[in-house]
Amino acid sequence: MKRVDDFRLRLGKHELVPIMIGGMGVDISSVDLAVEVARLGGVGHISDAMIKTVSDRRYKTKFVKEKLALYKYNVENEDKSPVKFDLGKLAEATRLHVEAAMTRKKGDGMIFINCMEKLTMNAPKETLKVRMEAAMDAGIEGITLAAGLHLGSFALIEEHPRFRDVQLGIIVSSVRALQLFLKKSSRTGRLPDYIVVEGPLAGGHLGFGMDWAKYDLATIVVEVLQFLKDEHLDIPVIPAGGIFTGSDASAFLEAGAAAVQVATRFTVSEECGLPDKVKQEYFKATEDDIEVNQISPTGYPMRMIKGSPGIGDGIRPNCEAYGYLLDANGKCAYVTSYNREVALHPEARKISVMDKTCLCTHMRNFDIWTCGHLTYRLKDTTRKLEDGSYRLLTAEHIFKDYQFSTDHKIALPD
């Protein structure tokens, strides 16, 4: 059987090791991780999720404080529609983050940014346009359109001078979603440069309902490949979700995929943005500790470790500081749930909200531990230390294990 290294991914003029590390917000797929993956010849992602808070933490800006100061008067108000993002500052935060990655980039790989449509930010079109255009202005090499159908996303940026030169990809979980995307984007006269097919075992939000377990990645990939063949479309297809070993990856490559997108194994890399103590939670997790639930206000099911501190927490909504999930009318499902609980328990000093979570606050603080289904196998990818903790791995070690391993072997660190 072949190894991943026997294949190459061609994107534009680039010839790459066919390993893409998926975007992981909020700053889990860090600049450090993306730069390292590009050095090794693959494709790394940064994410623009909650970009202003990421910028504050990384580049010493004060965007969140400034926004909160501006809208503090509204904190007790159920109507969050006045809480708008300053588009100039949004562009500035994006620029800082993208430049931090691009100026450090070495090697033959590439660095892309993951842009989720479900971050509707109280003005979905305007904010998404600014996010994508600012990333292109700052030199990003590719944009992966995620968490949404993105039916109008190409049209938002078609006037940008880099629209035809930057790599543009879409994440889909079905042929149907791909067909819709291609149909709606066709009037821009541009096809996606790659298609990530994400199956039901992925981390983060899922493009499936709660019946996700009925679906399987390999079947969807075959359907997508057949559809593209029937339509005479030559677009690289990149499966994602549950590809845990080099052999899992090379099986997809032999079946016609152009590359694979992986993420979970890199959550326990030194370069990953999660705090070290959270990385240990990922190592420790057993299969029973992982669930798909519906507490994300986005409406998509999300996979996470059951012990995530953010589950059930009844914190006051923080939309005046963050507000990334406010829809076009200034609404977020967590705000509704929170207000319901406050009305039901008027005397309580602390309430619990079980059906939704304040995803902005908890992702920002690394208190929702979203993860891929196979997180429970991470403990088998490293060595246990004397104090009972697990040894972190370098991104290089994990990348090369995918690239060179055979027979489903996983190389342990020395």
Ligand SMILES: Cc1cc2nc3c(=O)[nH]c(=O)nc-3n(C[C@H](O)[C@H](O)[C@H](O)COP(=O)(O)O)c2cc1C
């Ligand atoms: C911790 C974590 C966070 C993620 N966050 C995002 C995200 O912000 N946007 C996105 O499109 N996908 C996200 N994903 C999905 C990955 O990019 C990737 O497609 C998928 O997890 C690959 O499957 P694997 O984790 O089994 O390797 C996330 C995955 C993980 C593990």
